[in-house]
Amino acid sequence: xxxxxxxxxxxxxxxxxxxxxxxxxxxxxxxxxxxxxxxxxxxxxxxxxxxxxxxxxxxxxxxxxxxxxxxxxxxxxxxxxxxxxxxxxxxxxxxxxxxxxxxxxxxxxxxxxx
Amino acid sequence: xxxxxxxxxxxxxxxxxxxxxxxxxxxxxxxxxxxxxxxxxxxxxxxxxxxxxxxxxxxxxxxxxxxxxxxxxxxxxxxxxxxxxxxxxxxxxxxxxxxxxxxxxxxxxxxx
Numbered sequence: 001x002x003x004x005x006x007x008x009x010x011x012x013x014x015x016x017x018x019x020x021x022x023x024x025x026x027x028x029x030x031x032x033x034x035x036x037x038x039x040x041x042x043x044x045x046x047x048x049x050x051x052x053x054x055x056x057x058x059x060x061x062x063x064x065x066x067x068x069x070x071x072x073x074x075x076x077x078x079x080x081x082x083x084x085x086x087x088x089x090x091x092x093x094x095x096x097x098x099x100x101x102x103x104x105x106x107x108x109x110x111x112x113x114x
Numbered sequence: 115x116x117x118x119x120x121x122x123x124x125x126x127x128x129x130x131x132x133x134x135x136x137x138x139x140x141x142x143x144x145x146x147x148x149x150x151x152x153x154x155x156x157x158x159x160x161x162x163x164x165x166x167x168x169x170x171x172x173x174x175x176x177x178x179x180x181x182x183x184x185x186x187x188x189x190x191x192x193x194x195x196x197x198x199x200x201x202x203x204x205x206x207x208x209x210x211x212x213x214x215x216x217x218x219x220x221x222x223x224x225x226x
Contacts, residue, residue: 031213042218043158043201090157094213100146100205103214105157 002026006091006106013081013113021076021109023091031094032074033058033103034066036087043090049074081113117141118204120217128225131192135220137202138184147185149176150201152219158201161187192224 007022025032033048045058049068063085065077074093078085088110092103120137127133139147146165150158162169164176164185175188189196202217 035216040218043216048213088155100213102148102160102163102203105159107157 004091004093004104004106006089006109008109009107010110011112013078013111015081015083015113017078017081019078019081021078021089021091021111023074023076023106024072025074025091025093025104026072027093027095027104028071029093029095029104030071031096031101031103032068033092034064034074034076035090035092036060036085037090038087046076046089078111083113085111086113087111117206117215118202118217120200120202120220122218122220124221124223126223126225127192129192129194131224132188132190133192133222134186134188135200135202135222136184136186137217137220139202139204140183141204141207142180142183143207144204145178145180146205147176147178148203148214149174149185149187150203150216152199152201154198158216161200189222192222194224194226197222197224 004025034046035043037043044060047066049055052071055066088108090108091106094101094103117140149161151161152158164178168177173190177186199219199221201219204215206215
């Protein structure tokens with residue numbers, strides 16, 4: 001099983017560029033989320049979705065947009081990249097909303113903004 | 115107070131040692147937790163779930179102490195391959211953090 005698939009695995013951008021990080025899951029999970037992880041900061045929630053057509057902000061949403069047009073896909077868009085967005089980005093999904101379920105992570109996108 | 119707090123470590127232990135980590139939580143309504151393992155530059159992976167009855171899986175034992183509001187992870191007979199960061203994860207009952215809250219992790223280094 002593919003699980004949670006993230007693309008690309010690595011990306012270098014220039015300040016001001018935009019790009020979309022892709023995330024897809026094939027487990028029919030309701031809940032999907034995006035985190036960023038910086039040294040010493042732990043995982044910080046950017047945006048999450050409890051189902052197709054429904055998204056909400058997490059702890060650090062500024063500079064990022066998301067959409068959830070299908071159950072499977074949850075892309076994260078950087079509108080105008082800034083060096084402060086240099087980080088490792090993880091997408092995660094879990095089976096159901098409203099129940100305490102473990103989240104399954106993709107293997108991450110390492111993003112550098114110059 | 116952060117909802118899930120961990121000692122960042124590092125815990126440096128020799129191979130074969132027994133090591134224990136604690137994680138404190140602030141929401142007394144929390145009844146279930148997870149322990150995740152994260153290797154350097156990799157994604158977090160579920161290690162085990164922790165419910166009121168505790169959980170044991172081979173060399174790993176997790177306990178929940180509701181009176182003192184902490185959970186523990188005990189690793190017996192440590193292996194070099196146990197070197198990783200261990201994340202404590204609890205439920206989020208509100209706020210903007212989605213449905214799980216992740217601790218910042220405890221780093222374990224097992225030496226030969």
